[in-house]
Amino acid sequence: MTTHERLVEDLYRRRPRSRFVRLSAAALVVLAIGAWFVGDFPVADLLSNASGEHLSDFAERVVPQPVRGRAFDGGVVLAWAGDLMRTKGWTAAGRTFAISLAAILLAALAGLVLCLPAARTFATPEPFLPGASAPGRLTRLAWTVVRVGVRTFLVFLRSIPEDVWAFLLFGILGANAWPAVLALALHNAGILGKLGAEVVENLPPAPLRALRGLGARRTQVAAAGVFPAALPRFLLYFFYRWETCVREATVLGMLGILSLGTWITDARHRLHYDELVFWILVGAAIVLVGDLLSTILRGAVRRAS
Amino acid sequence: MAPDAVALRRPFPVGTRGLVLLGLFGAGVWALCALDLGLGQLVPGSGGLLVAQRFFGRALSPAVDWEGAFVPPGAPAFLVDALEAAWTTIVVAAAAMGLSLVLGLGLGFLASTAWWADEPARGRSGWRGLLRRFVAPALYGAVRILIGCMRSVHELLWAVLFLAAIGFNPLTAVLAIAIPFGGTLAKVFGEMVDEAPRDTARAMRAAGAAPLQVYFFGLVPRALPDMTAYAFYRFECAVRSAAIMGFFGIATLGSRIQQSFLATNYGEVWTYLYLTFLLVAVLDLWSGALRRRVVA
Known part of the structure; x- marks a missing residue:
């Protein structure tokens, strides 16, 4: 060889x-x-005649109502779309954004609080300065219990889908925007808390150790060391999750909270498939605008740090 | 003024980060106003309060048997039925994952630039050059737009569309999940391959490998662990989405949650919630272990 x-x-x-x-x-x-x-899975049914008939019926109804059965006229369709936007669309879009914002802000506040006791470097008897003292076995055990408990709670929060939370909260809080906001906030608090804990664990240890060595208490290290250092990453995750919140907020209205989803359900029940498809396209546009905003803001945060 | 004071003078008191934080605060205030959210509404009315008490009262005592007064004859034991719903959820999620993996890998290839953009100048003539300079970028742009459209419509909205167009059944639920997930996988897979380390690719190219050989044997294998970890994360999301599809009437966990909650059998609801939690937690641990393996 x-x-x-x-x-x-x-x-x-x-x-x-x-x-x-x-x-x-x-x-x-x-x-x-x-x-x-x-x-x-009824794969054969998908190609059967019945679904073909269903589909052609749908195709007929999907043509915007004012031009159905006559020559296509772009101006008429635009007027129809403009009218829909004026009467329902803009308000619904605004509320969809408002729901996503209120939810992600609540989630971020909860995540900020929960990420600390979930972080391995923070939830120990000696935060950031392991070996500084010899903690008793009981203290160590207590911190482990706290950490595992908070982590399990976070997994539970995010494992239940937003829509399930919204459905349950809707039954309790009734018809206002809180069920949607809280549902999104609960789910995303679970995610932001977990991501936040990872950020805290991966912070450069030297400044935190120095603060601790100078005698700062746990909360003081968190306020003066952890949060300032972690802020840029927190903000990146915040905007990344906000994109998802916008996406989810477009559908949460289906439960009866006034947002875009309300008009989607409404159009479906009245079999106005032209409106249905129009609202779905508006939803897609909202999501794209949200993505764009979030990308711009994330870029700004990245450049500033 | 002493010269030191000038040196110590701070710039504008708020930096970019501060501005972003202030902006967020303002946005939060606007959102609260736009939605008429008052703290008063957070206190449920007397009916809601009763529901809340009875619902959260069962949090630590989930049902192990049917709670309703009427159980249809021939119905399986409650836990068996619940496990069946969980199994259906997994099957729907896995089928959707299968379809979206195919979509994601296929479109992901077209949505990546590595197989045409960083080829050296050689071979710029003839149909290969044409392909590389015009066809591939055009295809890339078109696929990117297609992926954007697939992704920006929520899976529940795809479900509504299918419901209206061809009726709703487990298959259309799978399609509704697979379309947006396929778009997301395509975007992320394409970007992962584009960001894979280029050392192998460069060596292969120097040794005379063709662009597609470089792509599939030099770049894709480098990105494969990352792609596996991400696919697992998406599987976790697919399980949640499959559960939700139950709200439209297929037999996943969502339909059971809806029925039991409306029938005020709150213990049953908690059993289903904990089952969802278990499914997601197992996948979460799995994908977490994968990511650690990949990073190491």
Whole structure:
């Protein structure tokens, strides 16, 4: 074997690989394919005559009402769309944005509080300065319980979908905007809390250790060291989750809280499929505007830090 | 004024970050006004209060048996039924994941620039050059727009569309989830491949590999662990979405939550909530372990 071949052989042996990653990928593929055989999916029905009739009926109704059955006229369609926007659209779009904003701000406040006791570096007997003292076994255990408890709570918050939270809260709080706002806030507090905890754990340790070494208390280290250092990353995650909130806020109105989703449900019940598709397009536009705003703001935050 | 004072003078008291924070505060105030949100509304009315008490009272004692007075004859035991709903949720989510992985990998290839943009100047003539200079960028742009459209319509809105167009069943639920998820996977997969380390690719290109060979053997394998971890995260999201699709009437956890809550069987609701939690938590731990493996 030449040196060359040995080198190649050596490189091959040192190639990055992990049995866990490969097994996981295989499991995902098996699940994804197997589900099609296990599940009772009426694939044949999709291509049947009945669904074809259904579809042609839908195609008829999807043509905007003023031009249905006659020649297409762009001006008339625009007037129709403008009218819809004036009477319902702008208010609904504004409220959709308002719901997403109120929710993400609440979620961020909750996440800021919850990320500290969920962070491994903070929720210990000696935050940021391990080995400074010899804590008793009980103190250590207590902090572990707090950390695991908060983390489990965060997983619970985010594992329940927004729409389920909204449905449950709607039954309790009645018809105002709070169920939608709180539902989004609960779910996203779980996510922001977890992401925040990771940010806190990955902060450069030196300044925090120095503060602690100078005798700062836990809360003082958090206020003077953790939050200022973590703010840029927090803001990035905040805007990233806000995008999702805007997306979710467009549909939460389906429960009867006035936002875009309300008009979608309304159009569906009246079988006005032209309006239905129009509102869905408005929803897509709202999401795109939200994405754009968030991208711009994230860029600004990244440049400032 | 002493010269030191000039040196110590601060710039404008609020920086970009401060401005963003102030802006957020203002936006929050605007949102509260636009929605007429008062703290008073947070206190449920007497009816709501009763529901709240009875609902949260059962948080720590989820049902293990049917709670309603009437149980249809021949119905399976409650826990068996609940597990069935959970299983349906997983199957719908996995089927949707399968479809969106196909969509994501296919469109993700077209939505990445690595296989045409950073090829060296050689071979700029003939149909290959034409392909690389005009067809590929045009295709890239078109696919990016398509992906944007798929992603920006929420899966529940796709569900409403399907419901109106061809009727709703488990298959249309799967399609409704798979379309936006496929778009997201395509975007993220494409970006992951584009951001993969280029060392292998450069070496392969120097050794004379064709662009597609470089792409599939030099770049994709470098991004594969990241892609696996992300796919698992999306699977977690798919499980949540599949549960939600129950609100439209397919037999996933969402439909059981809706029925039990409306029938005021709150213990049952908590059982379903904890089942959802378990499903998501397992996937969450799994994808967390994957990400740690990838980073290490």
